[in-house]
Amino acid sequence: MSNVLEDFFTSSAQQKIEEAKYKKTGTGGMQVSSDQFLQLLVTQMSNQDPLAPMQDTEMMAQYAQLQQLDNQQTMTSAMTDMRKEYAIQGASSLIGKSVTATDSSGKTTTGVAVSIVYAKDDNNVEIKLDDGTSVNYGDITSVEAMATGANVNAASQMIGKFIIGIDENAKAYQGVVKNATTNGNAIFLETYDGVYVPLDGVAQVRDLTPSESAKLVEALDLVGKYVEAPQNGSSNPLTGVVKGIYSKDNQYWVETWGGADIYVGNIMNRDAGGKVRELTTGELEDMELAKKYVGKFVKANDGKMTGGISEGFFYRDGAVGEDGKQAAGQFYIYTARGEVFAIDSLYYSRDYTAADQAQYGGTAGLSAELQTNLSKAVVEVLGTPFIGYDATGNEVAGVVDSVYLKNGLMMFGLVDQSVDAETGKTTIIRNEAVSPYSLYTNGGAAAA
DSSP states (O other): OHHHHHHHHHHTHHHHHHHHHHOBOTTSOBOOOHHHHHHHHHHHHHTSOTTSOOOHHHHHHHHHHHHHHHHHHHHHHHHHHHHHHHHHHHHHTTTTSEEEEEOTTOOEEEEEEEEEEEETTTTEEEEEETTSOEEEGGGEEEEEOOOOHHHHHHHHTTTTSEEEEEOTTSOEEEEEEEEEEEETTEEEEEETTSOEEEGGGEEEEEOOOHHHHHHHHHHHTTTTBEEEEEETTEEEEEEEEEEEEEEETTEEEEEETTSOEEEGGGOOOOOTTSOOOBOOHHHHHHHHHHHHHTTEEEEETTTTSOOEEEEEEEEEOOOBOTTSOBOOOEEEEEETTSOEEEGGGEEEEEEOOHHHHHHHSOSTTSOHHHHHHHHHHHHHTTTOEEEEEOTTSOEEEEEEEEEEEETTEEEEEEEEEEEOTTTOOEEEEEOOOBOGGGOBOTTOOBOO
């Protein structure tokens, strides 16, 4: 009898207790709970050998194990909660700051912390950045405080004022503030000279004098308008639509679309009130269209002209006809190789490829003579009416609206218009490309 009970005890209750005490979970924790442990202990006592009952010392040992198990579980839970609280508090303190994190693969991410996300399943605290990405709180390697609202407000109050201080290159500087920008925890004042002055590098600030203010207003009023000015060494004036203004030697200059720099005091196409010509609604629409082409691969006319990567654009007034009237102006796109197309002759554009970049990306493969001739043609011939002969010997006439390359040779494209006598409808005619050597004007003078 005793042997049967002893065998039962050894094979059932005691075995279950031992398995429960030492069986591990996937995360390393004990699987048995306190209630389960007590139930197993009662089972063990209920099934003990009556001829050899459990001793007090054994019961105390079992009870001590139960206490130790409870303490371990309580401590583990407390430590987990403490780590979670510290992580959440630490992550919360980073909101609004610039953080840098490096993950286990070595990837580094930088951004401004905007919120935190706590994942309950793995007790993981993540920080969401301003660009939508997230990083683990434990991967944070550096933190920088962002510019405070008070400092940003102070910087914005300096826009349009004259400052004296030390620029970002530690050089003494003075000029007029155009804009205030931030870079991480640093605030910079951008001036009309294109210089950046740290906010803490400003020593003096003052309002512009009436004369200084009037000059600034005059220059700003030129943005988006057509201007002309004398050009050294040429009878043709510098022309263009103003892109922006800057100051140099305490004087204001304008930069045109196309890169021409003109001193405000030299602008000569002013009316009696000192104003320059504003663009028409159609011209403004063309300018916005030209902006969209910059950096794109473009083709013009009917596809017979060589395409290129648009590098920028410029504007030129139309030529004066025999009747003394000036034709409408035109925006032109120029490519990386110096070719030029009238905006209204462009019919195709797309993002450029690596192959395009290799073939059309610059003027390095062109001879110095050809580069010079391209530049000269744009200045002296573009927008001028000519008569010439196409490749088949037919006489063609029109205004030169493009200068481009074909098989390594410079070519001109002519555009003309035909008016139906009965309906009065105007039709634009784009002629075959012609060589500049076949062009002649009224007196038969060669175009190049």
